[in-house]
Amino acid sequence: MLSSLSEQRSMTSSLSELKSIMSILLASMCRIFLVTN
Secondary structure, eight states: OHHHHHHHHHHHHHHHHHHHHHHHHHHHHHHHHHHHO
16 A cells, blocks of 8 residues: 555656657757757
8 A cells, every 4th residue: 555655746747847858859959940940
C-alpha cells in the first residue's frame, strides 16, 4: 500500500515535470517559428 502510494506520487511529479518541459519546448518553438517568418 505505502509503496504503491509513493510510486503514484513519483509518477505524478514526473508527469508535471514533463508537462512543464513540454510547455517550455512549445514556447521556444513558437518563438523560433515567429522569428523565422
